[in-house]
Each structure stands twice: as C-alpha cells, then as structure tokens.
Amino acid sequence: MACLPCRGGAATGSKGPPDKRKYSTSLAAGIGRRQPHPESVLSLLASLLLDLVMGHPALGRLRTRTLAEVRGRVLELGVGTGRNLPLYGPGAEVLAIDPDRGHLARARRRAALARAQVRLVAASAEALPFPDTSLEGAVSTWCLCSIPDLPRALGEVRRVLRPGAPWWFVEHGLCPDPAVARWQHRLTPFWRRLSGGCQLDRPVAAALAAAGFRIERLATGRLMPGPRLAAWTYLGLARKPEA
Numbered sequence: 001m002a003c004l005p006c007r008g009g010a011a012t013g014s015k016g017p018p019d020k021r022k023y024s025t026s027l028a029a030g031i032g033r034r035q036p037h038p039e040s041v042l043s044l045l046a047s048l049l050l051d052l053v054m055g056h057p058a059l060g061r062l063r064t065r066t067l068a069e070v071r072g073r074v075l076e077l078g079v080g081t082g083r084n085l086p087l088y089g090p091g092a093e094v095l096a097i098d099p100d101r102g103h104l105a106r107a108r109r110r111a112a113l114a115r116a117q118v119r120l121v122a123a124s125a126e127a128l129p130f131p132d133t134s135l136e137g138a139v140s141t142w143c144l145c146s147i148p149d150l151p152r153a154l155g156e157v158r159r160v161l162r163p164g165a166p167w168w169f170v171e172h173g174l175c176p177d178p179a180v181a182r183w184q185h186r187l188t189p190f191w192r193r194l195s196g197g198c199q200l201d202r203p204v205a206a207a208l209a210a211a212g213f214r215i216e217r218l219a220t221g222r223l224m225p226g227p228r229l230a231a232w233t234y235l236g237l238a239r240k241p242e243a
C-alpha cells in the first residue's frame, strides 16, 4: 500500500488542545517548505484521503502488530492523521512529528482520545527539534517512502535516540524480485508526483543498516493487499547500537 496522499498540508489555526493534560501540539518553526492555508479545500481533501487510505483494516492489523510492545518516551515519524495514536498503550509517551499541518489537525482528534501521552509537533524528520539521545524509541509506519532526504532523516533519528533504543517499523519498499524492482524504479518518478512524494523503491532495511541501525527482527513480503510493487512490506525492529 503506497501512500497516495502524502501531500504537504495545513493546520495552524488550532485553538489549542481540548485537554492539555492529555496531549499538546507544538508547531515547530523551520519546516522548510510552504504550506497551503490550513483550511484550504485541497489540504482538507488530501488529509481526508490519506486518512481513508491509511484506515484500511489490513494496515490496522500491521499497526497493532508493530505497536504492541512500544513503551517509554518515543518518537513517531510522519504521524499523518494519527492512525497509530489509539493503539499505543498507557506506558508510552509519544512525540509525534509530521511536516503537514493538515494531517496534524486531523491527528489532534485521535491524540485527545489516546491512552498514551501524545505531543504533536510540526517538524520534518530531516531536522528533528529534539536534543541528542533524549528519546527511548522510535516508530515509523509507511512514512520512510515519503521523506525527501532519507539518509539525513535516519541520521537525525539516530542522533535523538539513546544508545540501545529500539525502532519499530512497518514500511513499504523495494521488492527483492528484480522484475518487480525494475517496475518500481520505472514508476517511482511518476508515482512520486501523483502521490506527493511517495517512492516505491526505497530499500528500507538496507537504508536502516547503512545509517548504523542493527536490524533485530524483520519480516518481509506482500503483507498487505495490492501488487508487490506497492505492497512489498518491511515489518520489524531495528536498534541503535549501544556504542
């Protein structure tokens, strides 16, 4: 399942969280690209479409599997409309980032109902507004495909995680079948434009390893509906080395 509507969007203008004890929203500066007006129809539609696509029950099952053991103060990259937020247990404190304010506006509703403490932050993965080694874990679900500068983002996650911290992920990406991979490479330039940045051919596990993460668990395969070129999935646990 590739991310159809990962478009830059909106959502300042929020009046603040209804329950400040439960979560907070922080719109960090320096997002680095122009955002449409929060209330623009296109932005609302993009977030609505993303929410619908990412609400597929098959993805829900993979989310539940991915998030089952998440605890502590964790970073969620590219939180989108917050589909993961209801699935965190009360033992998690989630700092959830996304550069798209429209998606974040939609995520606020789910943050308010979450069992975990949630803070939504408008920021890009390539420039995380958190101190070095300040976080106990990371989570990403169908997000690495959309980050423009992936090596830089992975370096940032490594910087903010404490040594030994886990990273739970479920992502789509490069299929090992050369015939499928060829199509992924061919289609990505077009798909990227249509989908607002999603790349079909990211070598997820290799990219994590190249950034210095140790892959501890990995399941790959067509774990969700769709052709392999969009549905080839990497589900697993990576870890920042102790030293």
Ligand SMILES: C[S@@+](CC[C@H](N)C(=O)[O-])C[C@H]1O[C@@H](n2cnc3c(N)ncnc32)[C@H](O)[C@@H]1O
Pocket (backbone or CB within 6 Å): 002, 003, 004, 006, 007, 008, 050, 054, 077, 078, 079, 080, 081, 082, 083, 084, 097, 098, 099, 100, 103, 123, 124, 125, 126, 140, 141, 142, 143, 146, 147, 148, 197
């Ligand atoms: C397919 S959506 C997935 C959303 C969410 N993770 C989920 O599972 O429903 C990809 C998300 O990545 C976000 N994204 C795009 N560029 C990003 C960046 N540079 N840093 C962090 N997130 C980014 C998009 O705004 C979008 O919310």
